[in-house]
Amino acid sequence: MTVIGERTGLERTMAFGADVIPRERFTSVAFLELEYERLWGRVWQIACRLEEIPNPGDFVEYTIGDRSALVVRDATGAVNAFANTCPHRGTRLGDGCGSFRGEIRCRFHGWRWDLEGNNTFILDDHEFPPMTDEETALAPLTVDTWGGFVFIHFGADPEPLLDFLAPIPALMDPYRPERMRYTGLKRTIMPANWKVVIDAFNEGYHLSATHPELLQWKDDAALEYEVYATHTRYGGAGEPKPSPRLGIDPSEVDQTELLARKIQDLIDNLPGYFGPDDLAALGEVARTPLPEDVTAGDYYLNRRRTGAVARGLDWTHLSDEQVLGGDDVLMFPSVLGPAVAGGWFLYRCRPNGMDPNSSIFELWTLDERTVDAPETPMPEVQVFPDPKAHDWGLIVNQDVDNFEAIQTGLRVPGRGLHWNRRQEMGVRRFHEVLDRYLFDAPT
Numbered sequence: 388m389t390v391i392g393e394r395t396g397l398e399r400t401m402a403f404g405a406d407v408i409p410r411e412r413f414t415s416v417a418f419l420e421l422e423y424e425r426l427w428g429r430v431w432q433i434a435c436r437l438e439e440i441p442n443p444g445d446f447v448e449y450t451i452g453d454r455s456a457l458v459v460r461d462a463t464g465a466v467n468a469f470a471n472t473c474p475h476r477g478t479r480l481g482d483g484c485g486s487f488r489g490e491i492r493c494r495f496h497g498w499r500w501d502l503e504g505n506n507t508f509i510l511d512d513h514e515f516p517p518m519t520d521e522e523t524a525l526a527p528l529t530v531d532t533w534g535g536f537v538f539i540h541f542g543a544d545p546e547p548l549l550d551f552l553a554p555i556p557a558l559m560d561p562y563r564p565e566r567m568r569y570t571g572l573k574r575t576i577m578p579a580n581w582k583v584v585i586d587a588f589n590e591g592y593h594l595s596a597t598h599p600e601l602l603q604w605k606d607d608a609a610l611e612y613e614v615y616a617t618h619t620r621y622g623g624a625g626e627p628k629p630s631p632r633l634g635i636d637p638s639e640v641d642q643t644e645l646l647a648r649k650i651q652d653l654i655d656n657l658p659g660y661f662g663p664d665d666l667a668a669l670g671e672v673a674r675t676p677l678p679e680d681v682t683a684g685d686y687y688l689n690r691r692r693t694g695a696v697a698r699g700l701d702w703t704h705l706s707d708e709q710v711l712g713g714d715d716v717l718m719f720p721s722v723l724g725p726a727v728a729g730g731w732f733l734y735r736c737r738p739n740g741m742d743p744n745s746s747i748f749e750l751w752t753l754d755e756r757t758v759d760a761p762e763t764p765m766p767e768v769q770v771f772p773d774p775k776a777h778d779w780g781l782i783v784n785q786d787v788d789n790f791e792a793i794q795t796g797l798r799v800p801g802r803g804l805h806w807n808r809r810q811e812m813g814v815r816r817f818h819e820v821l822d823r824y825l826f827d828a829p830t
């Protein structure tokens with residue numbers, strides 16, 4: 388096997404340094420090849436959610452570069468994953484998503500398998516040299532679930548999923564992700580490296596320049612950042628409060644107006660952040676004058692908690708901060724976004740083929756349902772060929788508008804980059820962990 392790092396000297400020129408970050412990490416084909424070779428085959432990644440495959444035979448194809456996996460619900464209700472390639476002549480067996488209706492069948496010569504991947508039919512099998520059941524079965528991949536997400540791993544003997552994910556489950560289980568269901572799935576191709584996109588959503592340092600209107604009610608300077616062995620989080624700053632960067636005297640702030648601004652901004656400019664049931668209740672809160680001497684934060688918290696009880700949701704395990712502001716987490720390497728009581732707003736971004744300047748981007752919005760809520764069909768996946776031609780809501784539009792400029796700027800030959808030690812510590816951590824996979828760098 389060719390060791391790309393040794394061949395090209397990538398380890399010397401592109402590894403994550405303490406202070407100055409080489410821009411080629413985001414632009415070089417050799418770096419992308421190294422990611423395919425050393426990251427994507429060795430990491431747990433979200434393939435889909437359980438609700439995408441509710442019935443026996445339902446499948447989702449998950450691809451990363453040339454790798455392709457089929458995630459299949461079998462007749463017992465278990466979820467299996469296989470390499471998406473026929474053991475006969477290699478044909479891809481499933482495309483996108485759908486149902487295998489009882490068995491998996493290859494289009495080329497009609498070999499067949501049950502939903503557990505065991506071969507059930509080979510035309511003229513007596514004409515083949517001897518083959519074991521294992522050789523004619525679909526090649527299994529390791530699959531596991533947490534929080535309603537189906538994770539797969541392309542490598543042999545992966546570490547247990549929960550060990551890899553720690554401490555994300557402990558942090559996020561109070562939000563009950565397993566009870567969430569999609570309210571939307573959008574997909575596009577972004578004109579930027581996948582890490583440009585991940586990094587852009589993994590810090591609040593860009594709020595003042597990219598989303599200046601948020602500073603009216605969000606104290607961006609109060610955001611807290613935390614990094615873990617593999618994943619990262621930021622959050623806090625849930626109390627509605629203007630950013631100190633605006634220089635507004637706190638005693639001058641009208642609490643009714645402040646709360647209305649926060650709620651209306653999130654409803655209007657981040658569609659999908661609140662689920663449909665939350666929207667009506669919050670819209671009403673935004674129009675209600677606050678009682679004397681009640682802060683916007685206390686009033687909002689109280690109304691959200693009582694609203695949840697009225698809707699049959701159990702938020703007793705969520706802290707006040709989680710109900711007010713939530714947690715913005717990165718599930719390394721490719722999924723991140725803010726959860727707030729009642730839902731999760733998630734971005735997934737991964738490389739697009741061999742083009743380091745392009746990525747596959749998805750926006751998933753998830754809404755918490757009550758334990759006994761009936762299952763409903765999931766929304767259709769919406770695919771947008773041009774990310775700028777779609778209205779994602781003002782806040783995401785502002786991020787999307789940046790990506791092409793970031794990527795074209797990174798391609799300008801130039802000096803190394805400089806990242807903030809506090810507000811961009813999650814970005815730094817992400818790259819440190821990436822380098823653990825790519826270069827065995829210590830983290």
Ligand code: FES
Nearest residue numbers: 473475476493496
């Ligand atoms: S390639 Fe699949 S049956 Fe021949």
Ligand SMILES: [Fe+2]
Nearest residue numbers: 587597598786
């Ligand atoms: Fe942003």
